[in-house]
Amino acid sequence: MSISQSDVRHVALLARLALTDEQVASLQTELNSILGHIDELQGLDLADVQPTAHALEVTNSTRPDAVKPCLPRELALLNAPEAEGGAFVIPAFGETGEDA
Amino acid sequence: MIDLSALSATDIRDGITAKRFSAREVAAAAFAHIDALEPAIHAFNQLTPELAAQAADRIDAMAAAGEELPPLAGVPAGIKDNMNLVGTRTTCSAKILANYESVYDCTAVRRLLDAGALPVGKCNLDEFAFGSSTENSAFGPTRNPWDIERVPGGSSGGSAACVAVGMVTVSLGSDTGGSIRQPGALTGTVAMKPTYGRVSRYGCVAFASSLDQIGPFAHNVRDAALVLNTIAGKDEMDATSVTESVPDFTATLSDGVKGLRVGIVRDMLELEGLAPEVKASVEAAAERYAALGAEVDDVEIPAARHGLSAYYIIGPAEASSNLARFDGIRYGHRVDDAIDVLDLYMRSRAEGFGPESIRRIMLGTYALSAGYYDAYYGQAQKARTLIIEDFAKAFERYDVLLTPTSPEVAFKIGEKSTDPLAMYLSDVFTIPLNLAGLPGISVPCGLSEGLPIGLQVIGRHFDEATMLRAAAALEADLTLDMTPALAKGGLDG
Amino acid sequence: MAKDRLAEVLERYEAVIGLEIHTELTSLKSKMFCGCPVEFGGEPNTRVCPVCLGLPGALPVPNEAAVEATVLAGLAVNCDIALWSQFHRKQYFYPDMPKDYQISQYDLPFCSGGYLDVEVDGADEYTTHIGVTRIHLEEDTGKMVHVGGAEGRIAGAEKSFVDFNRAGTPLMELVSEPDIRTPEEARRFAQKLRLIMLALGVSDCSMEEGSMRVDGNISIRLHGETELGTKSEVKNMNSFKALHDALAYEIVRQADLVDAGGRVVQETRHWDAGAKRTSTLRSKEEAHDYRYFPEPDMVPFAFTEEWVESIAERLPELPDAMCERFMTTWELPKHGATVLTSDLAMAVFFETTVAEAGEARAKSVANVMLNDFSAHLNADGVAVDESLVKPSMVAELVGLVDDGAISSKQAKEVFSAMAETGEMPAVIVEARGMKQVSDIVAIEAVVDAVIAASPNEVASYRGGKVGLIGWFVGQVMREMRGQGNPQVVNEVLRKKLG
Numbered sequence A: 001m002s003i004s005q006s007d008v009r010h011v012a013l014l015a016r017l018a019l020t021d022e023q024v025a026s027l028q029t030e031l032n033s034i035l036g037h038i039d040e041l042q043g044l045d046l047a048d049v050q051p052t053a054h055a056l057e058v059t060n061s062t063r064p065d066a067v068k069p070c071l072p073r074e075l076a077l078l079n080a081p082e083a084e085g086g087a088f089v090i091p092a093f094g095e096t097g098e099d100a
Numbered sequence B: 001m002i003d004l005s006a007l008s009a010t011d012i013r014d015g016i017t018a019k020r021f022s023a024r025e026v027a028a029a030a031f032a033h034i035d036a037l038e039p040a041i042h043a044f045n046q047l048t049p050e051l052a053a054q055a056a057d058r059i060d061a062m063a064a065a066g067e068e069l070p071p072l073a074g075v076p077a078g079i080k081d082n083m084n085l086v087g088t089r090t091t092c093s094a095k096i097l098a099n100y101e102s103v104y105d106c107t108a109v110r111r112l113l114d115a116g117a118l119p120v121g122k123c124n125l126d127e128f129a130f131g132s133s134t135e136n137s138a139f140g141p142t143r144n145p146w147d148i149e150r151v152p153g154g155s156s157g158g159s160a161a162c163v164a165v166g167m168v169t170v171s172l173g174s175d176t177g178g179s180i181r182q183p184g185a186l187t188g189t190v191a192m193k194p195t196y197g198r199v200s201r202y203g204c205v206a207f208a209s210s211l212d213q214i215g216p217f218a219h220n221v222r223d224a225a226l227v228l229n230t231i232a233g234k235d236e237m238d239a240t241s242v243t244e245s246v247p248d249f250t251a252t253l254s255d256g257v258k259g260l261r262v263g264i265v266r267d268m269l270e271l272e273g274l275a276p277e278v279k280a281s282v283e284a285a286a287e288r289y290a291a292l293g294a295e296v297d298d299v300e301i302p303a304a305r306h307g308l309s310a311y312y313i314i315g316p317a318e319a320s321s322n323l324a325r326f327d328g329i330r331y332g333h334r335v336d337d338a339i340d341v342l343d344l345y346m347r348s349r350a351e352g353f354g355p356e357s358i359r360r361i362m363l364g365t366y367a368l369s370a371g372y373y374d375a376y377y378g379q380a381q382k383a384r385t386l387i388i389e390d391f392a393k394a395f396e397r398y399d400v401l402l403t404p405t406s407p408e409v410a411f412k413i414g415e416k417s418t419d420p421l422a423m424y425l426s427d428v429f430t431i432p433l434n435l436a437g438l439p440g441i442s443v444p445c446g447l448s449e450g451l452p453i454g455l456q457v458i459g460r461h462f463d464e465a466t467m468l469r470a471a472a473a474l475e476a477d478l479t480l481d482m483t484p485a486l487a488k489g490g491l492d493g
Numbered sequence C: 001m002a003k004d005r006l007a008e009v010l011e012r013y014e015a016v017i018g019l020e021i022h023t024e025l026t027s028l029k030s031k032m033f034c035g036c037p038v039e040f041g042g043e044p045n046t047r048v049c050p051v052c053l054g055l056p057g058a059l060p061v062p063n064e065a066a067v068e069a070t071v072l073a074g075l076a077v078n079c080d081i082a083l084w085s086q087f088h089r090k091q092y093f094y095p096d097m098p099k100d101y102q103i104s105q106y107d108l109p110f111c112s113g114g115y116l117d118v119e120v121d122g123a124d125e126y127t128t129h130i131g132v133t134r135i136h137l138e139e140d141t142g143k144m145v146h147v148g149g150a151e152g153r154i155a156g157a158e159k160s161f162v163d164f165n166r167a168g169t170p171l172m173e174l175v176s177e178p179d180i181r182t183p184e185e186a187r188r189f190a191q192k193l194r195l196i197m198l199a200l201g202v203s204d205c206s207m208e209e210g211s212m213r214v215d216g217n218i219s220i221r222l223h224g225e226t227e228l229g230t231k232s233e234v235k236n237m238n239s240f241k242a243l244h245d246a247l248a249y250e251i252v253r254q255a256d257l258v259d260a261g262g263r264v265v266q267e268t269r270h271w272d273a274g275a276k277r278t279s280t281l282r283s284k285e286e287a288h289d290y291r292y293f294p295e296p297d298m299v300p301f302a303f304t305e306e307w308v309e310s311i312a313e314r315l316p317e318l319p320d321a322m323c324e325r326f327m328t329t330w331e332l333p334k335h336g337a338t339v340l341t342s343d344l345a346m347a348v349f350f351e352t353t354v355a356e357a358g359e360a361r362a363k364s365v366a367n368v369m370l371n372d373f374s375a376h377l378n379a380d381g382v383a384v385d386e387s388l389v390k391p392s393m394v395a396e397l398v399g400l401v402d403d404g405a406i407s408s409k410q411a412k413e414v415f416s417a418m419a420e421t422g423e424m425p426a427v428i429v430e431a432r433g434m435k436q437v438s439d440i441v442a443i444e445a446v447v448d449a450v451i452a453a454s455p456n457e458v459a460s461y462r463g464g465k466v467g468l469i470g471w472f473v474g475q476v477m478r479e480m481r482g483q484g485n486p487q488v489v490n491e492v493l494r495k496k497l498g
């Protein structure tokens, strides 16, 4: 598979990265060369191989339903680029609308 | 002034206990050494003399009160700058986090400091640990103490360099594809990645969650084992940390390798791009093991040849997700003239991330995007299964496995920075362990034209003890002097 | 929009409705992946920590009680419980989502393949079988306040304030099959699900506070058509009435659109309860690319049959079963049993009262609760446990009537007094001198006096005008200021008039 410049722009939007035309061009080249190497995997017949998400066979790692101390609000907001009245402040919405 | 390069972690603790010197004096010696060498090396993004002094005072108070000192009492330690520590910035060597102040502690760091270590500073790395040379740092590269025209490896290059040159006695790094072991090899330090889940990842800024693991750098295997003792063990804040019991990893270090079944991974040694002097040095090490009474034989891990491909899908895929949170909303770089939220995201991230971060985010986002998941991520996860199975087979017949840590010795700054693929090949021997969750340690096994070579010793899951014993046996047998000239005689040493 | 308009549309078109119901597990102490408390509201960003703020390096650890609650809910709506399941990351950027991905479940949810049978009464009462595709567990988002825009809507806002107190609250998402055909079925389904969640005690299910949020997917097609039409998704239905009205509006809107030769576009629409209309929230023309992949910060869940059994043993009696039991055990009519079990507090009140009054008086207790008690709750706008009326009072009241101490007419007066003052019925009866006279001797004396005083009436009664008995009763009762026991008075009169 090889990546077109419009693929690069689409992926950049998904990843929320404003790329310059130069970046789009060089990324197209670089991603294609990396994927060119990776494509050797496509050659493997792994039809009946189970995928591995976690190297170790550990299951059911949970915590009991217990309350722990929260962060003091000063610390929660310590690194906030903009805060007001205890809340993080963001600019107007464009059509970014999505939700849970 | 104390000569730290001559002292192991245990020497320092015993010296303070015996009142031969104080923790304060140890800290002073470390910072004097740093003042002299840091300008040439740039191992640190931030030095923390106040935190070190506070920690030293606690130790000296304990000593004065005649209390028993903790295992790493007074030991100067470097901390990779992707681990949170209150009172420091945690920048990941990235512009997007350049001013980020930690509001909580990384579990492994907390444990290291609770064991008495002195936090000397936050060590430079490739931005977000993406790299094998520490050139991808928003704050400039770290230089290799053995030749400051060369890279120290990466991504934990700062953690490796500060130990190699003796600014600190031990340090913590993180290893996703070789980021501890490869710089360990290139700087002549002992560097280990524990079994996945052995050490909590809580507080270490995630690169690839299913591969990341924190581990130590040290001058010798014993100090590395001591550090592992303190940082290992279940953490309720990390669901992937395991409850496996933690032995005293120093207990069996001197038991030798008589009868130990050692497999040298032959097909990896046939890999093109492996420097002949490295290959020769590794084979010589294998012979030493035989000479020391181990049963040495060849073994093959055929699937390992797919490691690099699988890794460059799984790593970036997880990274692209883990780095989404750097969006300029709650913390980190934000453009001040955004017209709306989308514009804020797009430009803050494009400005805040360096080229390699953008490359990996793009690669990972693409690999997970609609229509490509099965071809890339799915296939990579299956290749990962094959690698796990091949190692499992090998460990039915062998107690430890040997490979080179890095295909070559330290390379020149700038040599590979324009060719991502060439850079990625630096981790060809280390990556398969991360994919399989196995522990690995790089131990110095020789020098080539004044540059260190590292041997990678691989152990079974949670059998770091045997792996460390094998590494210690070779270390004791070779008695290499791994102190760079720079550390001995200053810049023109 | 007029009901008959909907009826007319539904004659020509079949509505196909599926619901997505998000329920916050408000009964839990801590959030989904961290130890911050689960509460509503509060000062912004005061219930947050590195984990639910998505700070660099923080890691999520799943709350076992949330997993158990979800499995319990799954069992309650007849789902199969997966013995192998795991969390996935659902990826998209949004300012109220700290990590810019939501930890949710994808192809391996905890629960799938369930159903609910929903009764729809009215003219033609029927029961409809509605499939539950799946129930999965995820984390809730934070909240945003948009300033400068129209009533807190995103559109036109100058800037927004983000509060992460709600971020990471355990959120259970139920997805129904598109088996729903009318707004009324949708309302009944949601109401029944709410009753079940309340019975399980996993959530307070407050649609106002948003701890229960219902979204609808609606499309229409001609009757007999098997292909699905283009659907629209409706959000912001903050009450069961809103759910019904929004779906009804949307069905008619789509029908009008199609009738006019237009086509329905796939989009998300926002219900405006004030304006009673839906409007476009955003177009979903370009589908999202969520890039789901297994959450690498967590390990999978492997359940054993035994473990699932142990959760099933925690299942309380569910509304349907309780209604059945009320009908059989207490011989109550279906309607009465349904009302009494449609509110857990009501059902508990009833059973406590019966326990005190004695099972023989269950029917009388039910009557008082369905009439006087319900009326009082509605009139005074109080909840069962807020009312001054307690089970012991109703039990005593029912006893007084059954023993003939007071008439059922008097009982009504006593009840309203109880509801006002919270005094025990006996006390009220005593204070108001309402005790009913059943003492034969006393009554005979009055009857004799009346008979003696009314020779003509006695003559005509004995002459065959037996209808006069009512007049005699009236005289006696007047003499006794209404406190004579009517039955006794009647008997004595008939005997003496012979």
Ligand SMILES: [Mg+2]
Pocket: A100, C104, C138, C173
């Ligand atoms: Mg959802």
Ligand SMILES: [Zn+2]
Pocket: C031, C034, C035, C036, C047, C048, C049, C050, C051, C052, C053, C168
């Ligand atoms: Zn929290």
